[in-house]
Amino acid sequence: xxxxxxxxxxxxxxxxxxxxxxxxxxxxxxxxxxxxxxxxxxxxxxxxxxxxxxxxxxxxxxxxxxxxxxxxxxxxxxxxxxxxxxxxxxxxxxxxxxxxxxxxxxxxxxxxxxxxxxxxxxxxxxxxxxxxxxxxxxxxxxxxxxxxxxxxxxxxxxxxxxxxxxxxxxxxxxxx
Numbered sequence: 001x002x003x004x005x006x007x008x009x010x011x012x013x014x015x016x017x018x019x020x021x022x023x024x025x026x027x028x029x030x031x032x033x034x035x036x037x038x039x040x041x042x043x044x045x046x047x048x049x050x051x052x053x054x055x056x057x058x059x060x061x062x063x064x065x066x067x068x069x070x071x072x073x074x075x076x077x078x079x080x081x082x083x084x085x086x087x088x089x090x091x092x093x094x095x096x097x098x099x100x101x102x103x104x105x106x107x108x109x110x111x112x113x114x115x116x117x118x119x120x121x122x123x124x125x126x127x128x129x130x131x132x133x134x135x136x137x138x139x140x141x142x143x144x145x146x147x148x149x150x151x152x153x154x155x156x157x158x159x160x161x162x163x164x165x166x167x168x169x170x171x172x173x174x175x176x
Contacts, residue, residue: 007147012124012132013067020067021125021161022076025118028087030140038090047093052100064101074103077164079118081110084176087140092176099171106168116163119156121146128158 013020040048052061068074076098080088098105121133131154135143148154 007132009124009132010063012126012130012147013063015130016067016072016126017070018072018127019125020072020074020127021165022074022123023119023125023157023161023164024076024078024122026122026136026140027081027085028140029091029136031142038087041090041093042086047090050094050096052097057097057101061097061101064098064103068102075165076103076105077108077161077168078105079108079110079113079164089176092171092174095171105171106165107171107174108164108168112167113164116160116167117156118160118164123157125154125157125161129154131157 007015037048049056051057064074078088078091084092092107095105119133121135123134124132126132129149131148133146133148135145137143
């Protein structure tokens with residue numbers, strides 16, 4: 001367990017027995033470890049690391065594959081503004097890695113989410129029981145996490161995610 005009672009992410013994902021869902025709602029992320037790849041994408045229009053076997057994905061892809069091998073269904077939903085930002089184009093181009101690892105990914109145009117009660121932050125929901133909220137700075141860099149098991153919060157998050165998922169478009173059909 002990491003500090004402040006918030007589990008390490010790999011520990012949280014390792015505890016999943018049935019489902020792990022991720023809701024992303026920002027149009028721009030500025031996470032430092034992908035800044036160079038994003039800048040290269042902006043220059044070339046090609047994702048510089050869309051190979052799930054590359055060393056840069058060595059932490060994520062094996063973790064996802066191991067999780068899915070245990071029978072856990074991993075779904076990722078992204079709510080995006082249209083026209084999309086350069087960062088969303090970058091994410092879309094790199095989603096081949098998520099799919100190759102075994103995640104299911106859908107996209108929902110923000111205009112179709114206006115009547116959904118959404119949580120204020122991106123999150124992971126594990127087995128419809130545990131939520132890890134992610135906080136970001138205004139520039140999109142990591143700002144912290146909050147772990148929550150309050151049944152009312154979990155219910156709100158579960159309802160929001162499932163509504164988004166039902167409306168969203170499979171990655172293969174979401175044209176940018």
